[in-house]
Amino acid sequence: MEEEIHASSLLQRRDSLPRGTMSGGVTGALLYAVFSAVLGMLQFGFNTGVINSPKEFIQNFIIANYEVDADTLFSVIVSIFAVGGIIGCPLASWIADKKGRKFALIINAAFGVVGAVLMGFSESATSVAMLIIGRFLIGINCGFATTASPTYVSEVAPVRLRGAFGTVNQLAVAFGLVGGQILGIDVIMGSDEGWPWLLGLAIIPSAVQCIMLPFVPESPRYLMFVQQDEEQTRTVLKKLRGTDDIEDEIKDMRDEEIAEKQEQKFTIGDLLRIKSLRTPLVIGIVMHLSQQLGGINAVLYYSATIFTSAGLSEYDARLASIGVGSMLFIMALVSIPLMDRLGRRTLQLCGLGGMAVFSVLMTVAFFTYENNYTMSIFAVIFTLLYVAFFGVGPSSIPWMILSEMFGQGARSAAVSVGALVNWFANFIVGLTFIYMSNALGNFVFLPYTVLLILFFIFTYLKLPETKNRTIDEVTALFKK
Known part of the structure; x- marks a missing residue:
């Protein structure tokens, strides 16, 4: 998103910051x-x-x-x-x-x-x-x-x-x-x-x-x-x-x-052929996939449907959906000062981990809401917390991480690949969620949970911290 x-x-x-006083x-x-x-x-x-x-x-x-x-x-x-x-x-x-x-x-x-x-x-x-x-x-x-x-x-x-x-x-x-x-x-x-x-x-x-x-x-x-x-x-x-x-x-x-x-210019083909460029490209692509295939747009596109499935009336479900957008707005404000304090890697891991936990709790709530309005409310709360953890890191970090892992000559090509991957994954989620919901019922978020866990593991093993590092320092990590 x-x-x-x-x-x-x-x-x-970032690697060309002005030396003069603005x-x-x-x-x-x-x-x-x-x-x-x-x-x-x-x-x-x-x-x-x-x-x-x-x-x-x-x-x-x-x-x-x-x-x-x-x-x-x-x-x-x-x-x-x-x-x-x-x-x-x-x-x-x-x-x-x-x-x-x-x-x-x-x-x-x-x-x-x-x-x-x-x-x-x-x-x-x-x-x-x-x-x-x-x-x-x-x-x-x-x-x-x-x-x-x-x-x-x-x-x-x-x-x-x-x-x-x-x-x-x-x-x-x-x-x-x-x-x-x-x-x-x-x-x-x-x-x-x-x-x-x-x-x-x-x-x-x-x-x-x-x-x-x-x-x-x-x-x-x-x-x-x-x-x-x-x-x-x-x-x-x-x-x-x-x-x-x-x-x-x-x-x-x-x-x-x-x-x-x-600066030497690199094409998309160069990014795939040269290992020191291919590695950060793969990391960036996985970050973009984690944003979309973690299921966030299933919530943004279909939250009213999700809340209705959890036992709320159509009217209450639409009201609860407003909380989803409001939570994203709040977390956009909260994440701004955290980005340079805690770092990209930490926030991305916290976000993916929190989304995985609350996607499981959402599934539990879907199974226990019948004749239990309290669990319907918890289903809404768990969904909002899932969105909140998305806002902590995965909402913005995939978009900035590619620009922080590539020098000027390769950045434009890398950014283009990341954007196209993101929109394509967005398309897949929007097209398949209703079918997944019909086929899997209350288990609809478990595939996203599995993917979130895999994305968390990949991020932990592969994503370097770019906070307070110059572009030269970051690109040097991939040349070793």
Whole structure:
């Protein structure tokens, strides 16, 4: 999920930190630019969480108009979102490099508007094809956003504030997720009449972006490195920083450009062929798989179904689902200071271990809820704690770990592989969960438990700690 967020940044240059003292701070122009960009991440969170509550009503629409299996078609509607994401990630990288970060964000907002319109009018047109195509286009929009938005934000923010502004992407995802779940309750839009409006609300973030983005500046790094326009770079930096004292930043960008030109470039094929690159790539891929195949999106996409299976009423299940998004939002705040205090490896192990424990306890609760409302409540509590441990580490660490294990020359290729693996695993979970639930019943989370244990063991044996280590120090570990 989130973050997608950290590794999607095309120029996350920890090994090229500025040597000068950065001037300027938070300005109105900077806040405007960041807010305009992170609306794409809010869109990602909204469309991840919004499909959860209206499941029953969408299936009613399918049953009333089509002679097909409603579970199968709903699984396609859910999972086609991830197919769009798989396409959106590399498309964003290509357009952002060829035409600029600002242009990429504007094009992506248009995808969002079209996708939302198709979903919003699918019921009145009696067309499930419109719903599927709209969900697919929104998936492209969200996959695109997980690359383009963090890239733009990291490049317009002052280096000393880049980490803080980077977390805004993660918070926007969590906020969108909670918003989608709240709007999906019965008294708002959780009904046979309201669900098309609920899905159509995705037009708002993209439409606002279409209005705001034409007035944001282009990324200074794109202007400097790609356009080779230092004069325009200076103009943009002065506007964003609110000061004319930008010489240190210009000098550091020049030095960074020289270092990048001297850095050997590696392709995806090189990553697979060269052992010192293949080992960290495998570690990064497993980290991304652990994020998705640990079952988190089964909870995000189907928590209302899970809570109903645990004995709650449809209404209470939708209310409880709001707690899932709220827990992710809280843990996004909690994990920020822990990341550099406890380290990536420790948090990843704690997260995977906690998820494994609470997936077992969720299974126990599913077996004992009948005629026992207390165990139904515990099923909700265990699910929320499962989500909380996901938020401790696995929600964000897979996205940042690849950028911390590769030098500049190999980073872009490694990050692209990780993003594609993540979205593909997301697709598999979204497509298969209903079938797994029907086949395994109360044991539905045990396959995820087994995978979480295997991921924990792999992480313990293979993942190095990258906290307080330079890129050179980390890459040296894999050359031994």
